[in-house]
Amino acid sequence: MGYLVRLEVYEGPFDLLLNLIERDQIDILDIPIAKIAQEYLAYLKQMQERDLVVSGDFLVIAATLLRIKSTMLLPRNPEFEEVSEFEDPREELIAQLLEYKFYKEVAQTLVDRNQQATAMYPRLHYESNEKKLPIYTNPVGDSSIHQLASLYQQVLHVVKESAHVHEVQRRISLSECMQELRVRLIAGHETTFTQLVGARDRYHTIVTFLAILELVKKREIIIIQHQDFGEIYLELIQDQEVVL
Amino acid sequence: MKLEEAQKVIEGLIFAAPYPISSEELGTILEFEPIIVERLIERIREQFANSGLMIRTVAGGYQFVTRPELVSWIDKLGRPLISAPLSLAGLETLAIIAYQQPLTKSHVEQIRGVRSDSAISTLLDRELIMEFGRKDGPGRPILYGTTQKFLVHFGLRSLDDLPDRPKVPRIGEISE
């Protein structure tokens, strides 16, 4: 075991390149490729000597550096140069380096911003899974007060009509009501007291109530209430022959 | 440290502490006697007299909370926003409640001739109607009436601005 020299760890090949450029105080826009390529490769060699894994990303850029270097060494064809604009083989790499450099600086800005932000303590909040009711941003939709008023007149008109009709309606008898309940219970859609009574008049409510009591007495149905003042459920007794 | 400065620090500590912080703890941090801390908290409370926030004493410590009278507003936080139109059933029910308030659900149903539970719960959700106490009598049913929001959204200053009620007798008078 020899002596250990601490080897800088870089975030990636661009990080390493930028570091070499900064160290040598080179203008990033005019990189001496041969020199930088040599230093870059020397670093990779050091890494290998220390059994550090040199990732493929570093090798890709090494290859790029060498390619640029050789392109720049090639004598330029003067005929060619007359017609096409000379393209610097370093262009793409420099653009990449500049872009990376910018984000590296932003990363530092973020560190500073975070420091400022954490100097201000927010209140601690506790997560709550409580479901929230929605807010209606426009609770009446596009209805107007005139619509509301005319709707009210219509409703009252209907009430007035039906009030007259009601006078001549034949009233349902207890046995008819019991029969109606049997049918509705068999259909099975309405099984609670509230549903069966419905929104009808007082007479109908009383008759329905009496009909239910009668059906219980005849052992055709049972009534279940799970808690005081809770909903009352009606159930047909199984195996009971219901005469329709 | 000036008292003013100490007050600021106490406010910050009470606000940021993850639990109700006691005057002893505050005193330890500030190197003050707890009694001084308590006096400073009294002064802070005076300064927050007109704020939506207040310091309450709870579980042996102090804690910033919103004023209890704001609870109905705070409840609205984080609720999803919905802008769906109101159904005809809802509007019809609203019309009846607007003109006949306060009235019970069964009264509405008597007029409309159909069950109105869902219409009424929609109107409650939309905060266009609210409970106005209970009616005397069997079952003490809930009475409903329209809200401030109802007036705002129909552009009415008060219920007197409702277009004239048609000259039709009230439901109770019909059967006579």
Added chain:
Amino acid sequence: MKLEEAQKVIEGLIFAAPYPISSEELGTILEFEPIIVERLIERIREQFANSGLMIRTVAGGYQFVTRPELVSWIDKLGRPLISAPLSLAGLETLAIIAYQQPLTKSHVEQIRGVRSDSAISTLLDRELIMEFGRKDGPGRPILYGTTQKFLVHFGLRSLDDLPDRPKVPRIGEISE
């Protein structure tokens, strides 16, 4: 509602909201125009001028926080750090995503020059970035973007608070 009352409600709502609440959301709750809400918040800020608390504008909304100059006192509470500091790789990746969002992982890797799987999964875990759908094209790779938490974490009002991105000069322009 009187303006004084509205101010109290706004203070309460900003305090109680578990996220920075926007003037639009406050406006919806109060049935006020956002511009009115913003004016009222300015008035609240004046009234809190001598308090240990302040309202900061962050992530498109408002939030009560302790004043930055109190930080050394508040630190004494020993409140656990919300999160360990991010690695340089994480910060770099975050910076790229903040500017180029929505973008794919391979786009990030192209800019950084190295694989970024673990940086991205850390940022996802911390909820600083999230998936923003998928890109059309082969493999339909996931697109990433920054979250509201990102803005809060770095105390940014919006993405515009980040430094301007310089135009990358072309080499042709340079040599001149």
